[in-house]
Amino acid sequence: MPSFTTIADRACSGSPATPDEALAILQSSDDDLLDVVAAAARVRRLHFGDAVKVNYLVNLKSGLCPEDCGYCSQRLGSESEILKYSWLPGDEARRQAEFGLAGGASRVCLVASGRGPSNRDVERVASMTEDIKAHNPDVEVCACLGFLKGGQAERLRSAGVDAYNHNLNTAESNYAEICSTHTFADRVDTVEQARDAGLSPCSGLIVGMGESPEQIIETILELRRLDADSIPVNFLIPFEGTPLAGTHELTPQHCLRILCAVRLMCPDSELRIAGGREMHLRTLQPLALHVANSLFLGDYLTSEGQDAEADLDMIVDGGFSIVGADSAAELRERVRAAKAARTAALLPEAAPAAASLPCGKPAPAATATGGIVVPTIRRRGAGTAAAPNA
Numbered sequence: 368m369p370s371f372t373t374i375a376d377r378a379c380s381g382s383p384a385t386p387d388e389a390l391a392i393l394q395s396s397d398d399d400l401l402d403v404v405a406a407a408a409r410v411r412r413l414h415f416g417d418a419v420k421v422n423y424l425v426n427l428k429s430g431l432c433p434e435d436c437g438y439c440s441q442r443l444g445s446e447s448e449i450l451k452y453s454w455l456p457g458d459e460a461r462r463q464a465e466f467g468l469a470g471g472a473s474r475v476c477l478v479a480s481g482r483g484p485s486n487r488d489v490e491r492v493a494s495m496t497e498d499i500k501a502h503n504p505d506v507e508v509c510a511c512l513g514f515l516k517g518g519q520a521e522r523l524r525s526a527g528v529d530a531y532n533h534n535l536n537t538a539e540s541n542y543a544e545i546c547s548t549h550t551f552a553d554r555v556d557t558v559e560q561a562r563d564a565g566l567s568p569c570s571g572l573i574v575g576m577g578e579s580p581e582q583i584i585e586t587i588l589e590l591r592r593l594d595a596d597s598i599p600v601n602f603l604i605p606f607e608g609t610p611l612a613g614t615h616e617l618t619p620q621h622c623l624r625i626l627c628a629v630r631l632m633c634p635d636s637e638l639r640i641a642g643g644r645e646m647h648l649r650t651l652q653p654l655a656l657h658v659a660n661s662l663f664l665g666d667y668l669t670s671e672g673q674d675a676e677a678d679l680d681m682i683v684d685g686g687f688s689i690v691g692a693d694s695a696a697e698l699r700e701r702v703r704a705a706k707a708a709r710t711a712a713l714l715p716e717a718a719p720a721a722a723s724l725p726c727g728k729p730a731p732a733a734t735a736t737g738g739i740v741v742p743t744i745r746r747r748g749a750g751t752a753a754a755p756n757a
């Protein structure tokens with residue numbers, strides 16, 4: 368087994384880590400953690416310098432999906448107390464996207480739950496994209512609408528959509544364990560349709576769902592074969608009311624090793640620390656930015672992330688720059704001031720995490736009991752009257 372330094376040297380000169388090397392990284396000890404991170408960080412610096420690309424999620428349509436992905440709070444039969452709503456109007460979609468842009472995002476991700484869009488849905492997202500881009504010419508738009516049918520990727524591309532997200536999530540050999548309503552091959556097919564239509568393929572994984580280290584490597588290999596431009600790595604958020612509730616398999620150190628394995632196997636792919644980073648990387652999040660070059664600002668689709676200011680603090684304190692911003696520190700101050708003004712103007716709606724749900728049940732909150740963290744269900748931003756976390 369070559370040293371981590373040798374693996375990084377080879378990755379920097381165009382030969383990514385082999386599956387066996389990446390597996391050895393996943394199985395390396397905590398004593399070696401900083402050496403692994405340092406190796407992956409060199410590759411990250413080579414391709415992305417000190418830049419962090421900030422993405423912002425807009426959940427256009429939430430819940431009530433007919434699919435049964437076991438990790439998903441929006442799945443068929445989910446008892447998670449998430450927000451459920453149908454399509455946001457176009458002007459509201461732009462308003463929500465612009466909160467993220469003001470917070471430093473250079474890419475907005477327009478996401479809708481469901482198996483896949485109808486042609487009417489595609490037209491709706493096409494027109495939202497045209498509107499967002501007409502008012503914000505530098506923005507990148509990524510759509511995430513589920514399985515695509517013939518012609519839909521081309522239509523999105525022609526409307527100005529830049530990228531399409533469709534995660535593989537886990538290995539083919541593990542897929543039946545997490546979903547029965549579609550197959551791994553279905554997912555691959557949509558990534559290929561998007562890529563073939565000229566949309567930048569964004570596809571990643573969810574770890575912490577019972578997969579083996581070999582299956583993590585199997586998934587990364589397939590993402591590499593698909594030539595994914597962006598790879599979001601999600602860390603399972605074990606929502607109450609889903610089959611994976613109570614699943615806590617990850618340690619912060621292991622999450623870092625997974626990011627290093629992706630970086631060294633896919634040296635020049637955009638690597639995004641995604642959902643669950645607060646819960647699983649915890650205090651090691653800033654270290655992860657030396658391996659990954661991108662994150663989502665603020666909240667996720669159905670759960671709340673840490674404060675957007677804390678995301679920006681992490682970037683500024685780490686000495687990173689933000690793609691599209693002249694100064695990360697000045698941006699942070701602007702965001703802080705704008706958010707304080709917005710919160711003051713919108714009170715009491717803007718108060719975080721209401722004490723009870725509309726149905727009268729107590730609102731789930733992020734709590735840590737015996738080391739088990741329960742995620743906070745999103746109650747602000749898209750689909751609510753409350754100020755977004757951006």
Ligand code: SF4
Nearest residue numbers: 432434436439442480
């Ligand atoms: S298809 Fe998407 S929204 Fe539906 S259950 Fe699966 S992950 Fe959730």
